[in-house]
Each structure stands twice: as C-alpha cells, then as structure tokens.
Amino acid sequence: MWCPRCKEKDTKVIDSRVAGEHACIRRRRACIACEYRFTTREYIEVRYPRVIKRGGGRCQFDPAKLRSGVSRALEKRPMTSEQFEQLISSILDKICQISDDEITSQAIGEFILSSLKEADEVAYVRFASVYQSFNNIDSFQALIEDMQEQKEEQRSESCSEA
Structure with a gap:
C-alpha cells in the first residue's frame, strides 16, 4: 500500500479491526518514510450476475x-x-x-x-x-x-x- 502523502510504497499496519457489521476490515497504517498515518478499508468484492x-x-x-x-x-x-x-x-x-x-x-x-x-x-x-x-x-x-x-x-x- 503506498502512502497518500509521499507516495512511498513501504507502509506498515498499526491497527486492524472488523467494521460495519463484519462487512469490511479497517486498517490504520503508517508510512515508513514520512511517518504519515492513514486509514484504509478492505471490502469483500461482490460478483453480481x-x-x-x-x-x-x-x-x-x-x-x-x-x-x-x-x-x-x-x-x-x-x-x-x-x-x-x-x-x-x-x-x-x-x-x-x-x-x-x-x-x-x-x-x-x-x-x-x-x-x-x-x-x-x-x-x-x-x-x-x-x-x-x-x-x-x-x-x-x-x-x-x-x-x-x-x-x-x-x-x-x-x-x-x-
């Protein structure tokens, strides 16, 4: 995952928890280079017919x-x-x-x-x-x-x- 501030590709996950009635995973991340903190969310990719x-x-x-x-x-x-x-x-x-x-x-x-x-x-x-x-x-x-x-x-x- 790249940093939205400095575009560095090396980030680490600080915290990870389930959110939204178990519909997504919320991850708190930190950039190794600039130490900027940001949040990402992972969702299940639904395949509709x-x-x-x-x-x-x-x-x-x-x-x-x-x-x-x-x-x-x-x-x-x-x-x-x-x-x-x-x-x-x-x-x-x-x-x-x-x-x-x-x-x-x-x-x-x-x-x-x-x-x-x-x-x-x-x-x-x-x-x-x-x-x-x-x-x-x-x-x-x-x-x-x-x-x-x-x-x-x-x-x-x-x-x-x-």
Whole structure:
C-alpha cells in the first residue's frame, strides 16, 4: 500500500479491526518514510450476475441503478436512511444468492417488489406502476384491490389460528 502523502510504497499496519457489521476490515497504517498515518478499508468484492434484459440483451448488473429506482419509489416516504440501506442490502443479498451467472431483469424486479411490499405499500404501488408499465387508472385500481384481498386473507387466517 503506498502512502497518500509521499507516495512511498513501504507502509506498515498499526491497527486492524472488523467494521460495519463484519462487512469490511479497517486498517490504520503508517508510512515508513514520512511517518504519515492513514486509514484504509478492505471490502469483500461482490460478483453480481449479468442481467438479461426483456429484449434479450445482456449487461452488467449495476447496484447504483437498483438504488436509484428504489429511492425514487420511496421519495417523500417515512423511511430512515438506515432502513433504506437495510432494504437495499436485503435485495442485493437475494440477487447475490442466485447461483447462476445471469439473472433476468424480471427476477430483479420481483425481488424489489416483494421487498417494497413488506416495507412500504405506497412505494410498492409506485414501483409496480413503472415496472409493470401501468397506462391507466384501472391498472392501479386492480393492483390496490389485489393488495386489499391479500390483506383480508391474512386477517382471516390469523383470526382462525387464534
């Protein structure tokens, strides 16, 4: 590791500890030449699958694009940045658990929809309207009625168990 101040290649590790829920290693380093101290972080390099788009084209998965789409659906919704990061992390975990080298954009969309449905119903409807290309009010109404039916089924199941 080279020193950011003097560009010397010889540095030593002074301290090393696990950080961020065991997601990275934080290392405190010192330059042998100029004694400048600095911090580095090591992260696991995640290998995402390639995305098969609806038209059949393939591209590299972009976590920033996922983050942007979910963020847009959650705009002006009561979700903390910590909750948002947990939501994104859970979606990315689902994508990484796919053992194939490729994943369809539809599968990614379904992961996002199922996560949003649990987290925020309004964001779920917003994302679904774009993802499923709603073009009229009937599409929204059908989705909301379907959600209400599912809620009623869950209520009746929980009442029958009690």
